[in-house]
Amino acid sequence: MCKNMSFFPSPHTCILPVILINQVRHNHRDRWDCGGNRLGIGGYVFKCPRCGYETEPSPINFTCPRCGSLMEAVLAELPRDVRFRYRRRLGVWSYVQLLPRPRVRVTLNEGGTPLIKIDRGLYGKFEGLNPTGSFKDRGMAVGVSLAKSMGVHSVVVASTGNTAASASAYGARAGLRPIVLLPNGKVARGKLIQSIVHGASIMDVEGYFDDALTEALEMFRSGKAYSLNSINVWRLEGQKSIAYEIYEEVKVPDNVIVPVGNAGNIYAIWKGFWELMQAGLIDRLPRMIGVQAEGAAPLYETWRRGADSLIEVNAPRTIASAIRIGKPVNWLKAIKAVKTTNGLVVTVSDDEIMRARDRLARRGVFVEPASASTYAAYLKLLREGVVDSGELTILVLTGHGLKDPDSVKG
Numbered sequence: 001m002c003k004n005m006s007f008f009p010s011p012h013t014c015i016l017p018v019i020l021i022n023q024v025r026h027n028h029r030d031r032w033d034c035g036g037n038r039l040g041i042g043g044y045v046f047k048c049p050r051c052g053y054e055t056e057p058s059p060i061n062f063t064c065p066r067c068g069s070l071m072e073a074v075l076a077e078l079p080r081d082v083r084f085r086y087r088r089r090l091g092v093w094s095y096v097q098l099l100p101r102p103r104v105r106v107t108l109n110e111g112g113t114p115l116i117k118i119d120r121g122l123y124g125k126f127e128g129l130n131p132t133g134s135f136k137d138r139g140m141a142v143g144v145s146l147a148k149s150m151g152v153h154s155v156v157v158a159s160t161g162n163t164a165a166s167a168s169a170y171g172a173r174a175g176l177r178p179i180v181l182l183p184n185g186k187v188a189r190g191k192l193i194q195s196i197v198h199g200a201s202i203m204d205v206e207g208y209f210d211d212a213l214t215e216a217l218e219m220f221r222s223g224k225a226y227s228l229n230s231i232n233v234w235r236l237e238g239q240k241s242i243a244y245e246i247y248e249e250v251k252v253p254d255n256v257i258v259p260v261g262n263a264g265n266i267y268a269i270w271k272g273f274w275e276l277m278q279a280g281l282i283d284r285l286p287r288m289i290g291v292q293a294e295g296a297a298p299l300y301e302t303w304r305r306g307a308d309s310l311i312e313v314n315a316p317r318t319i320a321s322a323i324r325i326g327k328p329v330n331w332l333k334a335i336k337a338v339k340t341t342n343g344l345v346v347t348v349s350d351d352e353i354m355r356a357r358d359r360l361a362r363r364g365v366f367v368e369p370a371s372a373s374t375y376a377a378y379l380k381l382l383r384e385g386v387v388d389s390g391e392l393t394i395l396v397l398t399g400h401g402l403k404d405p406d407s408v409k410g
């Protein structure tokens with residue numbers, strides 16, 4: 001249950017978003033869906049990863065009308081001549097050739113993060129150097145731009161912390177009202193402070209991230225605010241730029257290791273590489289390797305057992321609070337990313353995560369525990385002979401270490 005229901009400061013602002021979202025609903029078929037120039041999503045089709053159903057793209061309806069799975073936003077035609085180079089001034093919009101083209105483009109010059117050498121054959125893509133300190137900024141640039149172009153006033157996310165920090169910053173930047181739903185007592189201090197300073201309305205939810213997400217999606221469905229959680233395929237479009245940047249530096253690595261929480265990012269990165277292959281720029285895909293903490297491993301269990309529905313974890317536990325998630329909504333897409341690249345999902349213990357975090361820090365790279373899980377996984381897979389130091393492996397170091405100071409023993 002929400003403890004604080006007074007997140008709308010006045011009756012006016014309470015009613016206004018409802019009207020606006022309803023207006024979006026009413027108008028979007030004829031004005032904004034499929035090719036509307038406001039949102040610039042006409043170059044996409046929605047395809048269901050489970051039943052194959054195809055439909056026109058939508059800014060607000062992300063589920064398959066036939067089977068209820070989350071749709072994929074697929075570029076109907078890839079440009080023949082894909083040429084890009086990241087430019088700091090444009091941020092993620094450097095890749096606009098392969099992105100939606102909304103009327104308003106919001107940016108804080110996200111992306112352009114460095115690939116830092118960790119060891120022989122091993123590099124870390126340090127996403128902690130994004131404007132709010134995590135990879136979420138790439139997605140928010142696109143998601144918030146769409147929200148702004150649609151004319152909504154409020155955006156909402158449930159979050160383990162980073163999505164909230166990013167939605168708060170980008171929402172503030174665009175003049176939208178961010179509402180963030182956080183699992184009570186389970187969000188790292190640095191992340192919470194970010195949402196506060198950017199002026200978000202914060203609601204504590206008893207339970208886990210998954211409970212907060214249920215409430216946030218209810219607010220979205222009832223028209224109170226626009227959802228920027230990773231059910232929103234347009235946000236994931238921004239995140240695929242991680243793959244484009246890796247390609248610009250090293251073409252195709254052998255392995256890309258990604259921490260998995262709600263399972264959107266591993267899919268987004270896979271999609272970026274997949275598009276590069278469709279465009280004829282690369283001729284193979286990297287092996288996508290997902291990492292979960294032992295106490296919060298629904299994707300691992302689902303993948304290991306080859307299940308065709310998600311094996312949920314009801315009370316996920318790990319020190320890596322960013323990925324303390326038991327019911328990842330993008331699980332099906334993540335499984336697709338892993339399976340089509342001959343990849344795998346692995347688990348690591350909290351001890352392994354903290355040792356990996358300290359080891360990276362001693363090499364000058366300070367990341368939060370969830371991000372360090374990738375290094376822990378690499379070391380484990382190296383020992384088991386699943387990866388080799390003669391290969392090129394990229395760790396996606398998703399968030400900065402300063403976000404979670406309490407995880408460091410003083």
Ligand code: F0G
Nearest residue numbers: 159160162163261262263264265398399
């Ligand atoms: N690493 C960090 C630092 C994260 O914050 C998250 C997700 C992930 C990895 C996992 O990414 O969900 O796409 O599989 N954080 C979300 C949040 C859940 O609310 O900030 P994912």
